[in-house]
Amino acid sequence: MYILAPIRMTLLAAALASAFPALAQQTTTSAPKTDAAQSASDQKMQKVEVRGMADSYDPRRDDTATKIVVTQEEIAKYGDTSVVDVLKRVPGITVSSPNGRGGEVRMRGLGAGYTQILINGERAPAGFSIDSLSPDVIERIEVLRAASAEYSTQSVAGTVNIVLKKVVRAGQREFKIGARTGSGFQGPTANLQLSDKLGKMSYSVAASVMAEQFGRDVLSDENAFDAVGVPVQMRDIAGAEDGRLKLFNLAPRLNWALEGGDTLTSQSFVNSARFRLHNRQTTSTTLGAPAPYPVLDSSVRSDNDVVRTEVNWVHKLADGAKLDVKASLIGGWNTTDNRRWTPAGAPRAVDNLVHLEADEQGATTVGKYSKTIMQGHQLGMGWDGGWSVRNDSREEFEAGARVFPALPKGEESTSKVARLALYAQDEWSLTPRLSVYLGARWEGIRTTTEGNTFDTGRSRSSVWSPVLQTLWKIPDTKGDQVRFAVTRTYKAPSFQQLIPRRQTSIDNRSTDPDFAGNPDLQPELALGFDASYEHYWAEGALFSISGSMRRIDGYTRSLVNFDGARWVAMPMNAGEASTRGLELETKFPLKALVKDAPAIDLRASVSANWSKVDGVPGPDNRIDGQTPLSSTLGIDYKTGQLTTGASFVWKQGGLVRISDRQTATLQTRRDLEATALYKFNPKYQLRVALSNLLGQDFVNQGSFLEEGRGLVERETRFKAGPSVRATLELKF
Template sequence: MTPNALAVGLARALAVSSLIAVPAVHAQQAGGPAADATELDAVQVTGQAVYRDRSDATAPTLSYGVEYFQKFEPRTVGDMLKRVPSVAFVSDVLEYDGARLRGLGAGYTQILINGKKVPGGGNDRSFFVDRIPAEVVERVEIVRSASANRSGDAVAGAINIVLRDAYEFDGGYVRLGASRFDDGEVTPTVAAVASGAVGEGRVLAGVSHQGRYNPKRKTSLRYAAPGGEFDNREDQSDIRDGDDTSFNLSYVRDVGDVGRLSLSGLYVRTDRTETEHSREYNVPVGTARDNLLSVNDQLEDIRQDNFAFKGDYVFDMAGGETAFGVSFARFDEDTVGTEVEVGYDDGETPPAWDGYEGERRLVALRDDESGASVSHRRPVGAAELEFGIDALRKERRFEQRTSEVEADAEGQPLPPYAEFDATVTDIREDRLDPYLMLSGSAGRLDWETGLRMETTDIRIDADGAGFEQDENQLLPSAHLRWNITGQDRLSLSLARTVRRQSFDHLTPVLLEGEYGDNDFIGNPMLEQETAVGLDLGFEHRLGKRGVVGVNLFYRDVGDLIELVSTGEPSESAVEDHEDDVADFVDGNPGAGPTTPGYPVFDPDSFVYTAANVGDGEVFGVELDLSTPLDALGLPDTGVFLNYSWLDSRVDDAIGERRFNDQARSVFNIGFIQDLPTLGMSFGVSYRDQGNAYARLLAEEVTTAYGEDLEAFVENRFGRSWSVRLTGTNLLDASKDEVFHKFDTLGDQIERDYDEYELESEVAGPVYQMVVRYAF
């Protein structure tokens, strides 16, 4: 961070604090908790900082209650996860969507809601965590290593989003607020949660509505090659504008003296428009009409629905405990995207009109996951035995319709989008996963070992052609925790996991020009990646509330999925050869293949596919600290820090590299200061993510993010009211990317550039005022 940038950021943070830094009534604790529930969100009107919880699970797990994040008023689960160890993002500025544990691709990270898998829109099976409002969350768990009673597709680990539960809380609150962005736009946020006894059970209900807005500015400078001749510049405004509305409901009741029924549901509706306006010039600076090359406008209207339901019935049976569970989750998206561009030829001054074209893309995606499970656990001597079976069916339907039009002459409007090329893909995946797990304690040792068998049957129907694949994986796991003292413990975990194939890698549909001049077609016979993982951690309790921990991890990934050439020429290569032949015949009437000089078909671009090739390694060190400064006589000052050093190795067609887009590091540090006599608190949080590099076919990208500084100040009034002002992105964080672009693999190896691009995206600070009333 530069001194000037830090000074500006701290000045903004102090400005946030000064706006409401006035004396207030000292906060008092709310009334006593209900007999079987904790008062809901009492922490919202107290100033005491809350720290990372020390999990009792034998498998290495970090648990963060919502109060750990709440002071900085996160809008979504993505905003929450950016503060925890090893979670990186490769998203646009102020966007935290695809969480990447250990910096690996989002498809390597398992996202769970209440312990159950949820579908998402990503081809890599990833779920965008920014679709879940922070208001519905009770806690977030980072599960570093797999256990037999959870799905094994968690190479990097799992993130379990635990929603508020009627059994755990009593009371409620109302939240009202607004956010102001640097372009003057103001968006609202409204939420309410209430819980209490209803008949023989307990009910929790919540509703949330928040405006989502993100104005960004982007500049791209393009050259023939690094250090080469300047080609063009593109200036772009990009505005994401939308609303998220969510409803969540939980019902819990005891059934007799031996059972408990739990039902929970979550629904999130996202309405969003993405508007981009770009102008391309043939000079590095300036916006004169004489230098204009193109005007491009893109508009996407997006509607997404996320729905998740879970039901569990747990009861005593045969000397143990039996559980039945059902779940259903749906991701539904409809997108209408339109792009129009007017091009100009700078061979004349001013540049002459060179075309007007448009494209409309209609996308409909529905991804359903329905599951059922049964399990039983019982004591076996000094240990506990658990066994069960999980059944899961995924049904995914993807439809894309594309229409392209163009105007015949300058001044004419585009014709209507009437003729659409359609692609329809249906995928059904059935899983039946039995497991067996044994756990127990022996003196200072806690242990767990298990075995899971995952059986997968995939059926693909792509544009009428059917394909089928069956695959079985045996996934052992073992965890050992040595409680050295009451404050110190050492943990060791070993587990085998899988990464399931991306849908686009499985679907055998030809995509022309997907990688430069190269085409791509999916491989329905592609197998899952597998990994053997090792985690070694040490944790020390600091006083009554603090925790410091360090963890070393290693993953040996086999059957790695990479792009390989099929040997077949691309459509571009075939068309170029056909054009060469036509030109030769025009100049040599009657010529044939034996005619001297007749063009020889020697393609330099090909059709690529995905295949299981080679191995890879992922490794790193994770440090986290969360504690009050009691030892320094500052019990009202809390600090948190985490740092992750991340690395990996994999070989591709060019040589050795890291896993694509793996950040080199993730660093968070911050503090919260309570002022009990004034009924106030304030704090600052700073985040820095290391550079990421990706080498794909015909393209290489280095991504760097600027530092992120956030601050809050809170004023509390009596037992129930609080006002909190937060400032985010106080350093005007940027995302800077360097693109090396090529036409073919051969050009990439020889460094024969098609284009070299420097792109920078920036957004300004966001200020949010929130008022809460707890009851």
């Protein structure tokens, strides 16, 4: 197995490094150059390297690679209880939530795995939901718009790297207690943060808990029309759901300062989520045949746990070189029960229970060697390897009896993944105003899936990803600069997409089909171009315009077909797709325009996206779920002990043609939020946040041209309303 071949790994890493001898890498240890350094003469710059202080370093402005960093202060500003709520205000990021709970994070409007989500630079196990992560255990969020060789290049749209608490403040003691309430939900929250230094050792602990009870109405209608548009079916579905959610996060960290400047760090992360949901649907038919199940109850019971621990050793070598090695263990466990049943006396009885269990364990090792080989020229190389095993089981019962009696433990499968990546990266400050980042990453993945209901499937793929990024600070300007990047990225199939086992639906139809994986599914490959212009015109003031383009080969679509007995959805590599984007952003303090203005900060951004999928007839043959246009507006004001702010996020909807027979309609959303923070004294402060002030419901719409029924249109509306969160923050 190539994952266990250190000699080959070392040779390949050396070959990558030697392929680019004249360039140098971007590393987090290289300090940025200040404006003063830029205005100095070239000759002086060869003799003296002027460095900015740590608090003046702006990674977005000074790093060669395009990066936005959301600090802990910005994360805590709106008192969010979920990291998803934090990300929806970041320029260029949209959050798609079909029902108002959680949501999928999208860059360039692309979801479905095109946006890479990392925790401390590594992927979370399957089943982990990012919306269960509390902002209080996060140190910062890094948004990388273009790929870098150091991280996995499974980032067609970009990468969101969530960095857990790292900074240790001596004697830090903070406790937060709060409550949330809104239209149909309420619950308490609590957070604790402790940190201190004990000689050469320091420690920090961040913990959070949240509980929520909810109940709301879900309204749907389903109508069918014949070939000339005459209605042949009209149904109204009234749903009432109630449930509860409990979340727990814990992130302890230990640091040791060793001899010779070495450091040793141990960091762990525990995430636990408990979700319960019950829903009753009552269907009334005013035209056409009655519904198969006029009254149908359903419930979901899901328990998910994730444990991750890592040890990080940083060793300083001679001549300023550094070796950074990290080893991690990770485990995830999920149990889910999905049940549907009809009340006693129903004309068509059903009592179906599907019990799912999944567990995943794995280990990773990451290493990086970096060295400054000349002034302003730094070279690095490293590896990123991992191995994981995932076990899945599925048991189905009808009226308490096992559906497949020949399988006493149900349908079982085991998936094994071996992964190895080798990379070299180089960043070189050619002049005080021009820097170049060049990297190359080879990443190989081997997957084996075996089960008791299908033949063993094997998938092996490798991707070679060159990366080029440049930063040019325009001469005779104080803060104008241009960026350009060329990247090759990819998107690998998920476990669920590869496993050929069929997952059946109760009321099988085109709008609710069975699902089966495709073991022959191949990675999608993308070639990307990014360019941007940035203008820094005052302290804290920015205007930028950026454009991007991606060409995706082997684009994966979920195709719904009738196999003669049932409707089945299956992912397929179906041709090519392309996407383009344009983004404008500005932020500035009002004092940059009016000298004696109050302490008001303003920010705004607009993102437009276009895409086209070959093999799907137009118009509107866009990539499924892509947000065509989004914008954000924000204002923050501070006076004395009071800090207030407001944020407005708008997302355009529109029709998406998924196939020649299937469409989906994205909802236009308007989210208005407001926050206020009052500091009673240095130890006590109260934060109040209001969200969904416009009280907009969450709506899903779609249509399918179905044989025998004609055009079927379905709309589902999840009722929602404004909510308020109040948090008392204490330091002791």
